Amino acid sequence: MTLDNIKTLEPSQLRAEMQGLKAKGFDYLSNLIGMDWGEEGGLGVVYCVENTATHEQAWLKTASTDREQPVLPTVSDLWDIANIYEREAYDFYGIIFAGHPDMRRIFLREDWVGYPMRKDDKPEEQNPLRMTNEPLADDTTQYDVQADGTVTTKKNVVFGPDDYVVNIGPQHPSTHGVLHFRVALDGEIIRKIDPVLGYIHRGVEKLNESYTYPQTLALTDRLDYLAAMQSRHALCMCIEKAMEIEVSERVQVVRTILDELQRIDSHILFFSCLCQDMGATTAFLYGFRDREKILDIFEETCGGRLIINYNTIGGLMADIHPNFQKRVKEFIPYMRKNIKEYHALFTGNVIFQNRSKGIGPLTKEQAISFGCTGGTGRAAGWANDVRKNHPYAAYDKVDFNQVLRESGDSFDRYMIRLDEILESLNIIEQLVDNIPEGNYKEKTKPIIKVPEGTYYQAVESSRGEFGVFLESKGDKSPYRLHYRSTGLPLVAAMHTACKGFKIADLVTIGGTMDYIVPDIDR
Amino acid sequence: MSNNNYFSGLFSGIKSLLVGLGVTMKEFFTRKITEQYPENRKELKMFDRFRGRLVMPHNENNEHKCIGCGLCQMACPNGSITVTTEMLDTDDGKKKRSLVKYEYDLGCCMFCELCITACPQGAIEFCTDFENAVFDRAKLVQQLNKPGSKVVEKKVAPKPEAPAAKPAPAAKAEAPAAKAAEPVEKKESNPETPTTV
Amino acid sequence: MEVKKRAKIKSFPYEDFKDNETYEKLVQELNANGANVIVTQLDNLIDWGRSNSLWPLTFATSCCGIEFMAVCAARYDIARFGFEVTRNSPRQADVILVSGTITTKMAPVLKRLYDQMADPKYVVAVGGCAISGGPFTKSYHVLKGVDKIIPVDVYVPGCPPRPESFLYGMMQLQRKVKVEQFFGTTNKKQKEPKE
């Protein structure tokens, strides 16, 4: 959608406005995007808050023209997730949020020089490869603006000298990639988790600013590689809407089917990895056995197993393979049968039940405040499915349920995913026989230039709301292309979910949260 | 916890464990799905659309279709392709661009297919060969045009093959337009034309 | 005495392997000094053991890691080669499969992991990211090839390489291991990364 009504606020007005919105029921902060609008525009932030009852969105922005020490007020006390989003903006743009309790870098090393996402920063010149071990401070700085306008600092403690801190990751089998948790333990009990991110921060958003639009597509697959279809779908849709390209019905339906296949793929992998983490290696292999069927469908039609590279601006790279429908139709009953096996082998198992029921619960309020979309939010009873709330592609033409559960503990998060596999199968079943005829790709200009403006498009990716925020100045490269990570809120919520549980539960909770690290770090 | 709970929990727990054991035992006797790769090399066939590595097909006269326009190089997001060209005088006195070396870094390629979509001639394509591991990084930089090869003469050349698709592919329509739109930028992409051999 | 080792890999003819030129060169280098027969036989035995027991470190940073999981899973089953004993502790692993992007923040960690491994240790760079930075070559936070910090034995291109290429890469590594000399240089490597 085109955002032509972003409300511009002075930094001083921001907090009052935000508090007002929060009171009006805008309780989900879906985006907090750092921006660099150059010398005149200054360094600023774009906020998007959503009302979880009406699904109405409000977009706001604010900026400070001081490039030396830009200070904006924090909203981290209003929404929990703002804490980590503001650290991201600080890390990339050097924007200081007054009143934020923990102004540390989050993605880059603490000894990193400069703020790489600023348009005038030259990160590579100032930052040669440092092979020394990374310094990790045990305390942090809070900046406050006093009544007279001066900025004061104060030290906050992250870990005290008495904390028994264990580093889990970045190289650890159950962090699903290179995530690093610093965990303060009391015996086996977790007292505090401090995530250290950025071990797979690949600077995708910065790269995008130098890429042409077709080139930016190539990177979306590699963000959340288990939602490659959906991420790329989101970006394509965003660009298509901005350029007012109508894609054919055929493309819409094929994209929907593939998105759902991708979701099943991701949820099977979720199941497998959770089993692996909890020591049931055999179930892990059963999951992978079934996943290979989807990968075959992908590979035959799209040419890739994991990095699929299929959606493109205006349609698809190639038409679906003649075998596509046959294979998909074979897969549906096969998968339904095997889901029963999963339940028999793992879900019903008393050990698993005891290890997951009541473990790491997130309440609905917490899930919303942390912006934990996707299965994690729905397990807590938050109806956040983008497919229902803001329908796109062919989702308004199919009949499906939004699976919701109540307690938001690990078991519910697990069950949500397995139930969603069945829902996705239903969606595919409704569509696969009725793929309409039509072009598989619309004609586009050889050089794609998006008209000036700001655009946002969200899709329901495998693990939540994946959003593409695009600001264009009418060039062939985007001025700013930001992705709303689905995993970052999940990691942010880890401390809340894990506190008071045991170190073995960290594995269960992390597994059921289902985050993918390259998507967190981007 | 009441006594009742204790025992019913115990028995339902044991039952769930037995169900699990049953599932694994059933799998123990089902056919294994493993594909034995090096043993099945002869039967192993990749899907047609699988992207193994980039190749430039040559016909039996050692001719390829690349005219050296450099569009692929420009389309490539991370510089895996380097096209070196030279200017030759044709018989009718015009200058004509001709390909000298088409270098492709397999170790860098991300298989996004942008080069293939960009190519107006259909000169490059992905093959399904997947056995590419080497000991030396330098070996991954491949020269795609065979030594001594030359471009197919326009009159003889058939229409560039469009990918197997039924509706008139946009790629084809896009191709001439792209060609027309590009000439200026093409030059800056490969400024150094090697001296004629 | 000219002793020429040339590894045989089951069901895979020597000629079908790629990059045999580098391999021949390697063989020449390793056998430059020659060796006596008994030592050679012992060497062969140890190399046979080592090449068939390359336990990988579970190290995955991104996409390629998922393909590595697929290789370990039922359909491709790396266990057929005996490599399924993935170790989580670098002390017990033989080969580190660098699968995925290595960022500059991760680079010291990777180096440390490599240093923690016991000799003889091998490195396989899997996928474009590990070989050259791949899709992210132009990024400010990505290491452009792991061979800048640790010596790499085999490069497996692909983005991500499909499971068969993975296995092929492992066979290439087996070939390399099979020509090494226990009573020589390779047991205690002091290799330095390129450049």
Add this chain to the structure above:
Amino acid sequence: MFDFAKVTNWIDALLLSFLPGWAATLVECVLVALAIITLYAVFAIILIYMERKICAFFQCRLGPNRVGKWGSIQVLADVLKMLTKEIIDMKNVDRLLHKMAPFLVIVASMLTFACLPWNKGAEVLDFNIGIFFFLAAGSIGVVGILLAGWSSNNKYALIGAMRSGAQIISYEVSIGLVMLTMIVLTGTMSFSEICQQQADLGWNIFRGHVPAVLAFIIYLIAGNAECNRGPFDMPEAESELTAGYHVEYSGMHFGFYYLAEYLNLFICAGIASTIFLGGWAPFHVPGLDGFNHVMDYIPGAVWMVGKTFFVVFLLMWIRWTFPRLRIDQLLALEWKYLMPMSLVLLVLMAICVSLGLTL
């Protein structure tokens, strides 16, 4: 039934014929030690191969099949590699304890291994308090694990070792009680006598019927926990503690832990088959003399090893099916379920025996 004592007596006589008594004993000890070590190694290799194959079959794949026929010499390759792998010397460890720990583990495992009765007359360590000795020797292993965790100077290793300590000591209670239950039935603590009795009177699991079957199940669970194997592999819980107490060990030191893990499994299964399934005693059905006669032709060692591998298979089946417990649940399982149950069993068995209700 062939009595292996004939062979040992013959060797003894042969040696005494040209050696003084002390020298003969010395030579015999060396011979036996060699035999035990060889057996130990051979069984370790077989078990590892078996585990890898069986686990693969449960997981619908093939397992090792490229090294040798059906991958049969895969483990030899692993052993060769492990032997020639560097053992890393670390700076900040407690050197002595760090180096000693794996040996303690392997010594404990070998001592208990020597307790197994292989055949009639083929027992290495056979006292009248054999079971007692077995339990005592088995608990040395936990010292090795604790030392490994402590001396490694690594937080993961320490947590793993502490878990292991808590786990093994708890489960030893059940094992002790269950064994006591069976001692009530047999009336002896010597392994050879237990086996002989079962050869004469029938296997204990049949003789002791209900309490014996329950005791067998409890023993399997507790024994599995003693070996630190899934679903009780908390100390090394890969996904939590990377490799647990042996995270800092490399080369053959790690190899010792690896071997000991499998051999402990074998010993646990071996003791189960000795105490419950008759050890080397063949399977007899009362009344079917022809059948019993055929069974007698199968050597005792085959029975013993066969039964043991059967139990090993059961344990592997369990391992490759279930997820891992959490440490507090593991202890709850012991103290809230297994221990009370084994106490009840002990009483039940005592009642059965005193009322003559055994078969």
